[in-house]
Amino acid sequence: MVEEVLNLSRTSSPSVVGLAPQRLTEVKVGTEERLPMQNTEFARVLGGGVVPGSLVLIGGDPGIGKSTLLLQVSKEVAVSGPVLYVSGEESVAQIKSRALRVSNDGHPAENLYLATETDVDRVIGQIESVSPRLAIIDSIQTVQAGDIASTAGSISQVRECALRLQAVAKSSGVAIFLVGHVTKEGAIAGPRVLEHLVDTVLYLEGDPYHSYRLLRSVKNRYGATTEVGVFKMGSSGMVEVANPSEAFLAERRSDAPGSAIAVTMEGSRPLLVEVQGLTSPTSFGHPRRTANGVDTNRLLIITAVLTRRVGIQLSDQDIFVNVVGGLQVKEPAADLALAAAIASSARDRALPPDLALIGEIGLSGELRRVPQLEPRLREAVKLGFSSVVLPKRAEERADLPSELKLHEMAGLSEALEFALQS
Numbered sequence: 264m265v266e267e268v269l270n271l272s273r274t275s276s277p278s279v280v281g282l283a284p285q286r287l288t289e290v291k292v293g294t295e296e297r298l299p300m301q302n303t304e305f306a307r308v309l310g311g312g313v314v315p316g317s318l319v320l321i322g323g324d325p326g327i328g329k330s331t332l333l334l335q336v337s338k339e340v341a342v343s344g345p346v347l348y349v350s351g352e353e354s355v356a357q358i359k360s361r362a363l364r365v366s367n368d369g370h371p372a373e374n375l376y377l378a379t380e381t382d383v384d385r386v387i388g389q390i391e392s393v394s395p396r397l398a399i400i401d402s403i404q405t406v407q408a409g410d411i412a413s414t415a416g417s418i419s420q421v422r423e424c425a426l427r428l429q430a431v432a433k434s435s436g437v438a439i440f441l442v443g444h445v446t447k448e449g450a451i452a453g454p455r456v457l458e459h460l461v462d463t464v465l466y467l468e469g470d471p472y473h474s475y476r477l478l479r480s481v482k483n484r485y486g487a488t489t490e491v492g493v494f495k496m497g498s499s500g501m502v503e504v505a506n507p508s509e510a511f512l513a514e515r516r517s518d519a520p521g522s523a524i525a526v527t528m529e530g531s532r533p534l535l536v537e538v539q540g541l542t543s544p545t546s547f548g549h550p551r552r553t554a555n556g557v558d559t560n561r562l563l564i565i566t567a568v569l570t571r572r573v574g575i576q577l578s579d580q581d582i583f584v585n586v587v588g589g590l591q592v593k594e595p596a597a598d599l600a601l602a603a604a605i606a607s608s609a610r611d612r613a614l615p616p617d618l619a620l621i622g623e624i625g626l627s628g629e630l631r632r633v634p635q636l637e638p639r640l641r642e643a644v645k646l647g648f649s650s651v652v653l654p655k656r657a658e659e660r661a662d663l664p665s666e667l668k669l670h671e672m673a674g675l676s677e678a679l680e681f682a683l684q685s
């Protein structure tokens with residue numbers, strides 16, 4: 264139960280100002296411009312760049328790099344116009360020292376204004392006096408409206424502050440980024456209403472023990488929500504990873520049993536990842552199944568299919584599965600690679616180094632088709648793979664790359680037999 268203090272002076276939603284109804288054909292739209300920036304990964308996730316007047320919420324675990332990324336974006340946008348960075352968590356000296364650390368392509372960032380402020384009305388005053396193109400509020404949980412009795416970070420404070428900032432964004436055309444903290448359960452702290460209120464919700468995620476960070480959009484009024492930006496966290500801030508597959512496969516030992524390559528899709532971008540499997544005899548009565556980077560339930564299903572449909576004895580084996588690079592693979596198209604990694608370790612035979620595997624596994628041991636086959640195969644070609652095991656296709660398609668040997672298999676057992684015999 265959370266106490267919510269009612270605010271009597273209600274502010275109405277600012278994008279709905281009291282205008283008479285207009286005909287759709289008469290509504291004027293400007294050409295949708297985007298703020299210029301060099302960070303193409305960041306722009307891609309937003310659907311092409313920051314839209315003036317938009318309100319963007321960016322969430323992520325503590326210390327994952329939200330402030331770092333937004334400071335870098337601020338510096339880039341500041342090249343072409345003023346940017347205001349308001350922090351309620353750090354002093355300007357702290358922000359400055361981070362700004363000195365993050366990579367800077369020789370731009371002096373003269374137009375970047377820093378402020379430490381927690382009162383939302385004073386923040387709005389600063390936005391009005393600087394009139395920036397982009398304002399960053401780090402974080403929405405630290406700002407508060409003085410006329411609301413509850414503490415900063417409470418539901419009514421967060422909602423009210425976001426509403427006031429939205430009003431400023433819509434009326435002045437300033438793009439505003441709100442940083443949001445994430446609760447233990449993974450939701451952006453504060454109410455879900457915040458996600459409904461803003462135009463775009465981004466999540467920065469990644470394994471704190473690995474340097475890769477994925478920026479994902481879960482809601483976007485200005486673009487597709489499937490796009491993912493890949494960054495690498497380093498001492499000079501977040502560096503864009505232009506070719507993530509290459510990075511994720513860099514340390515692969517291709518002659519080792521238990522390593523299989525899956526071709527997954529992250530948004531519109533294909534990504535080759537290495538799935539590792541290890542089976543080892545159980546020393547206690549109950550065999551363990553440990554999954555890192557894939558869903559444990561998926562691992563259990565695939566283990567059962569391997570036992571029943573392929574005849575690999577796994578009931579006396581512990582099974583460990585890992586996706587290299589700290590990546591989370593949710594797509595069923597990686598099933599076949601997962602099964603191949605386990606089978607390869609169980610049989611102690613390595614898969615061919617230039618083989619990639621694509622396919623979803625059904626409970627009767629059949630291989631099911633996956634969407635967007637063409638971009639997946641093109642990426643595999645680009646990374647030097649020469650053959651792919653994939654499910655049987657419904658029709659012949661001429662647009663698939665001819666450089667690849669395509670081995671179409673109807674079932675898991677024949678796919679594994681093929682992959683492990685060579």
Ligand SMILES: Nc1ncnc2c1ncn2[C@@H]1O[C@H](COP(=O)(O)OP(=O)(O)OP(=O)(O)O)[C@@H](O)[C@H]1O
Pocket residue numbers: 323324325326327328329330331332352364496497498499
């Ligand atoms: N000198 C450095 N070299 C490399 N990495 C650093 C350095 N200083 C900080 N970092 C990294 O930056 C991270 C902190 O980044 P940042 O402050 O942007 O995170 P945040 O998401 O804003 O965190 P918070 O939720 O606490 O505001 C640290 O966890 C650390 O990994």
Ligand SMILES: [Mg+2]
Pocket residue numbers: 329330331352401
């Ligand atoms: Mg921060």
